Amino acid sequence: MKKKILVKNMVCNRCITLLEQEFKKSGIVVESIVLGEIVYGEKDGVDQLFIEKMLRENGFELVKDAGEMLTEHIKIALIEAVDQLEASSEENLSSYLSKKLNKDYSVISKMFSKQEGVTIERYYIHLKIEKVKELIQLQHLNFSEIAYSLNYKSSSHLASQFKTITGMSMSDYKNLQQWGRKPLDQIV
Template identity: 40%
Template sequence: MKLYIKYMVSLRCKLVVKEELKKLGLHEVAVDLGVVEILEDITDQQRLELRERLLKTGLELLDDNKTVLIERIKNVIIESIHYSDGQLTVNNYPEYLSEKLQCDYTYLSTIFSEIKGITIQQFVILHKIERVKELLLYDKLNLTEISYRLNYSSVAHLSNQFKNVTGLTPSYFKKIEKARRSNLEKANLPPAEPTETQL
């Protein structure tokens, strides 16, 4: 039996879900982002208890078919951008999503736009830009390497899309984030000992 869980977007979330299933005597076959497959059929009482326990951790057990579908779309996109080295472009997502979810892309796109208020393409772009921000701040890859990793056609294309979404160039974003982090680190340091000249 498959259960769909909203806000389940990290490895920590997977561990939380596994633990909550274990407490209820349920055995997972597979735990992926947003979906859990269990051996048993879940009773109404177990479903209610699981829903309550997950809500306390910031997760939500889903029942509505459209909501489940939206979460599945989001999780496939997030996983492809944040947790794999897949070389997908925005234009590859219609085919990719149709294949992964075994559903017509036009239907997926219509439902997604209706419920989320943005297109799948816009959602993909927003997450690609979030990933660019992360990679910029890790400071291990330059913009050319980031552009290649996220399958942009060029550095200029990445930079233009970044500026359209954030209002900043990638280099300026990196500069202000480093300055902000530096200021936060300084704020957490204890005051410096006064020197002899200050006494």
């Protein structure tokens, strides 16, 4: 019999690889695994508490209610949008999320704010700033190209937002060489 669980803090392909390995090590057959969701074949002698413990030991949590589930789906959609630059400049964040999650934005927004204590927009800005830090660290793009690639209207808008969030200019951050990036599952 197949069982589906939703997992909190699964934010990248390394998370998927790690959990695949952990399930395999435990003798549990994974049918499918994507960000935030695992479908596996139930195994005799392996109960929900065992899986919860395995997840916790690796920095993940089992999602138990609908609000948490929706919040995790929102986070995953936002991380994908930043990583893949799916949210084009013609489409605003609210319509992107509504389409992606097939829900009215007001429902999405209220649930996210209730669960996380911060607005979707604020969370998205923090994600984008972490992406900016990554791009600065890689040194492949200049500040204007970074701003353009993340759909900012101008590099000065990005610079202002970066300074507001981090307390330093992008140039100061680049010169530090001590990157101080946050893991995506610890944003806000």
